[in-house]
Amino acid sequence: MTDSPTGSATADLSEASSAMDDPAYRAAVVDLLGAIAYGEISAFERLAEDAKLAPGLEDKVALATLAAGQLDQVAALRRRLEELGADPFEAMTPFRKPIEDFHRHTAPSDWWEGLVKAYVGDGIAHDFYREIAAFLDPETRDLVIATLGDTGHADFVVERLRAAFAVDRQLSGRLALWGRRLMGEALTQAQRVAAERDALAALIAGGVDRPGLDLVAVGKMFSRMTERHAARMTTLGLAH
């Protein structure tokens, strides 16, 4: 309940419970938390796998630590799903295929692609959570924001890539294309989810007594995400 802009803890609580009285809103929250939880489990698996590509033990440990951090919030998401009367693993199931498809279509072919994916993929996911948090009751919002976690570990990605580009200029050209492909694939899967999960889509579109986004606003949201993606690519030295 900290950092809530809407008032006291008591007000937040009643707001949360009244929001949950709306079955469509509750279904959307179950979907969202299920998607985030499966996304984190899947990110753990992929990063643990990609850590094998590390050129040395120190890099391997750095990526493995990023992987392990993905699981930090899974227990909290699971608890919240149970409180909402949902089976956590059933809630995750609809997101298994789009998330696995994303990873299958973006399997890194080497260590450098793995590093860019760890940084860029995490960034896209976090941007999306931050955007969607605006439509949530404060309690759910706090939980979603908590899953953003500590991104400090990712600093090593920036360092490693910048050092590599300094000695291999071709590498940055290849990885700039790779970064664009990651963003494209993320949008493809996100659209698929939006098309298939009515409750989630309705959450963004708004409800009778809940503000939502019209098409123009949705477009603006995606352009904000694209801008932030471009900023991350620049941070990595992958501006084009």
Add this chain to the structure above:
Amino acid sequence: MTDSPTGSATADLSEASSAMDDPAYRAAVVDLLGAIAYGEISAFERLAEDAKLAPGLEDKVALATLAAGQLDQVAALRRRLEELGADPFEAMTPFRKPIEDFHRHTAPSDWWEGLVKAYVGDGIAHDFYREIAAFLDPETRDLVIATLGDTGHADFVVERLRAAFAVDRQLSGRLALWGRRLMGEALTQAQRVAAERDALAALIAGGVDRPGLDLVAVGKMFSRMTERHAARMTTLGLAH
């Protein structure tokens, strides 16, 4: 410095620094911390891999969480190795081959073998650390004991296996043999390490002003470890 049986923190500190003045002792501690750190990194990798064998998402998350926990203490071990003037990753290198050989020779062929290995392998490693902790200065001892971490997560292994044995009696026969193989392979690799790393072997044998173990005492240590292994097998329902 808590739980130290030898006196005040100040006494411990001077004891630690005087122990480290002995180059042979310092080399042994560097070896030990390097071995533990590489063991944890390797355990992370293998458990993350074995989690793929899980029959369902809930089991996968449980084993992945065990995997992630293996990395908890790596940063502290690394810091301590640096304080001792050692390169942490060089310190781990001599243990890479025996530890990887252990894992290569004990690659689980299914989920159940993976579960038994997670529980039994962790148990053997922890027994060994606890035994060797008796020969260490208090500061190093506290660090080694901290790496034992929270074993509560492993409860799910016991539950899953006991439930599986209740419906499949043949499974327990197969896994009882598997448990014996795990212990045998662990001892084989431990002996190889003892034969190749003089400093570590000397730590257990003792020094001029440090108590050590004679052959009879080493034998007793191994029989204690064997007994604890048998107790764990009984806990799993794998007594024979």
